Amino acid sequence: MNTHCEDISDAAFRGISSLLYDTAGIQLSEHKKTMMVTRLRKRLLHLGLDSFDGYLSYLRGGNKDELQVMLDLMSTNETYFFREAEHFNVLAKELRSQPGKHWRIWCAALSSGEEAYTIGMLAQDILGTDRWSLVGTDISSRMVSKARRAIYPEAMLEKVPEYYRKHFCLCGRGEYSGYFTFIPEIRAAVDCRLMNLTKPLAGIGPFDIVFIRNVLIYFDQPTKEAVIGRILPLVAKDGLVITGHSESLFGISPHLQTIQPSVYRYSPQARTAQV
Ligand SMILES: C[S@@+](CC[C@H](N)C(=O)[O-])C[C@H]1O[C@@H](n2cnc3c(N)ncnc32)[C@H](O)[C@@H]1O
Incomplete structure (x- = not known):
């Protein structure tokens, strides 16, 4: 053929x-x-x-x-460390606003894990051990396995700033030579699961921050609305919802306030005017 x-x-x-x-x-x-x-x-x-x-x-x-x-x-699984880097400035600012609290983060289209571990490095740096946890989900079992394994070719370190490489990445030896992973504190805080966003989302949440980046583009408007409708009840009051730069939640919920393009704050009591 x-x-x-x-x-x-x-x-x-x-x-x-x-x-x-x-x-x-x-x-x-x-x-x-x-x-x-x-x-x-x-x-x-x-x-x-x-x-x-x-x-x-x-x-x-x-x-x-x-x-x-x-x-x-x-499924299209393209992803890389520190993708759409501006969002990580938003994340850092948010985490620094309450460094004493335990932050619950959801990476809702995890792919092979680069996004989750990027978030993990920042959270570990700002908050430290046991101050954060991350649930990563994806529909692809192959991707969820890769994310759980958390072993990446060293060439991918190119996208990871020097500071984070030095403090949070561990280069492999022997059979793992040429690969790297993350410090055990980060790996222990990341829980990767198989989950389909278009079906009922059971057994997770609530979350203070949800990354739902570069997956909504594959959905039509009714599916996108249904997925966001399922995600919002899992977001804590005043939680952040972050989409990919080319995705928008404009007009999808009166309870989402646009903080900046692709970054929204969820206020279940408030009805935000969308202009
Ligand atoms: C392009 S990747 C985005 C990865 C990462 N969020 C990023 O921005 O780099 C899209 C991911 O969405 C996942 N996906 C597609 N449809 C899904 C669904 N219905 N439920 C959960 N994940 C889905 C795919 O398996 C793929 O790993």
Whole structure:
């Protein structure tokens, strides 16, 4: 099989897209055909299937494990340490406003963990041990495993400022040579879990700060509203909600006050005027 998008029928593309949407809320436009072929091609070969129509039937056969594999392959997991760095200035300012309290933070689309450990390094620096905890969640089991493992190639340290490298990162030796991880205090405070934001969110919260960055872009407006509607009851009064720079919660809830673009404060009692 080659990788041309002609290899996938319209029916198979629509069928797989609609499973992806129904399961994860992820919307794929027609021009993502090539992406689907590229991401799923190896899986078809692995299963010995010679067409995407066959793969769709296999998925529709009620195979839940395969649905998870498909989600893992189709989700976009791009992330890196200190991504959209301005948000970490906001985080630092917020944590410094009450250094004595125990801060509960949620990283709601964790990917492979770089965002969670960036937050962890800042929180550990400002608050110290046992003054913060972080729950990281993602729909991709492959990503959650990577985040739990917390071992990254040393080349990724390029994005980590020298101060944080020196104080919070540990370079590996022997079989881990060329890799790094984080000090045990940070690793112990980060709890990574599998969670789908488009389904009921049970067993977590409340949180003082929620990072929901660079995932809302994959959702249509009704899904985005439903996801935020599920997240807000898990946010403490006056908690912060931070989205990706290209995402907006404008008009989604009267209880979210825009502090600056992509940073919102949740005031459940207040109705904020959105201008
Ligand atoms: C582009 S990454 C963003 C990672 C990180 N937040 C950042 O900004 O660097 C998007 C992540 O959202 C996850 N995701 C997509 N749909 C999801 C859903 N319905 N529930 C939970 N996570 C989801 C994907 O698996 C992926 O890891």
